[in-house]
Amino acid sequence: MRNPKWTRDELILALDLYFRNPPGKISGDHPEIVQLSALLNQLPVHPQKEKFQKFRNPNGVYMKLCNFLRFDPNYSGKGLQAGGKLEEEIWNEFASNRTKLAQIAASIRENAQYISRPQIGDIPDDEEFQEGKVLTRLHKFRERSPSITKKKKESVLNQKGKLLCEACGFDFEKKYGTLGRGFAECHHMKPLAELRANQKTKLSDLCILCSNCHRMIHRTKPMVSLEEFKKILR
Numbered sequence: 001m002r003n004p005k006w007t008r009d010e011l012i013l014a015l016d017l018y019f020r021n022p023p024g025k026i027s028g029d030h031p032e033i034v035q036l037s038a039l040l041n042q043l044p045v046h047p048q049k050e051k052f053q054k055f056r057n058p059n060g061v062y063m064k065l066c067n068f069l070r071f072d073p074n075y076s077g078k079g080l081q082a083g084g085k086l087e088e089e090i091w092n093e094f095a096s097n098r099t100k101l102a103q104i105a106a107s108i109r110e111n112a113q114y115i116s117r118p119q120i121g122d123i124p125d126d127e128e129f130q131e132g133k134v135l136t137r138l139h140k141f142r143e144r145s146p147s148i149t150k151k152k153k154e155s156v157l158n159q160k161g162k163l164l165c166e167a168c169g170f171d172f173e174k175k176y177g178t179l180g181r182g183f184a185e186c187h188h189m190k191p192l193a194e195l196r197a198n199q200k201t202k203l204s205d206l207c208i209l210c211s212n213c214h215r216m217i218h219r220t221k222p223m224v225s226l227e228e229f230k231k232i233l234r
């Protein structure tokens with residue numbers, strides 16, 4: 001019975017701890033290790049039935065920190081050679097941007113309690129943002145809230161008379177006639193690390209996108225702004 005592989009959310013939290021408390025300077029019973037172990041046991045990223053004895057116990061968490069040593073140019077030893085590919089990816093993405101890593105980790109810690117396992121379950125891997133599944137889920141919640149998206153579309157229709165994709169100009173009504181009238185997707189533009197569960201979405205946080213552009217902007221890593229996305233389109 002093997003425990004599941006470490007996911008992006010978990011590795012982000014581990015790498016954040018690594019930079020604050022390098023494993024060479026602390027031992028496996030350090031309070032932060034114990035705390036992270038407890039958090040990982042509650043994180044909604046794995047189904048309960050896939051968690052076995054010793055799942056992310058303090059020793060396992062400590063070993064994971066040691067896995068990162070092999071990428072660290074400041075470490076003279078070899079570090080643990082074993083470890084997954086995702087660890088290296090996450091090291092490369094964040095080692096030179098620790099402020100951002102710390103923000104994302106803080107945001108995951110703060111928001112994890114509001115996201116449940118079944119909600120995470122329907123996010124396909126290719127729609128997971130660089131910031132992990134907890135924050136991806138929160139982003140999707142924000143932009144799918146029926147009341148706020150309805151308001152957003154109404155306000156754009158009132159102002160402009162049409163719902164055009166703000167990136168490519170696509171017009172569902174023009175293409176699909178009455179079937180497409182009033183249809184468009186809303187995308188939440190706030191960086192994921194700044195999302196907070198109890199925060200209200202403002203109309204200005206949302207932009208109107210067609211379904212293609214919305215899928216595509218979700219594939220950018222890290223998520224680009226609408227302006228940057230338009231540059232990609234050009």
Ligand SMILES: [Zn+2]
Pocket residue numbers: 165166167168169170209210211212213214
């Ligand atoms: Zn578009």
Ligand SMILES: [Zn+2]
Pocket residue numbers: 139143186187188214218
């Ligand atoms: Zn979106």
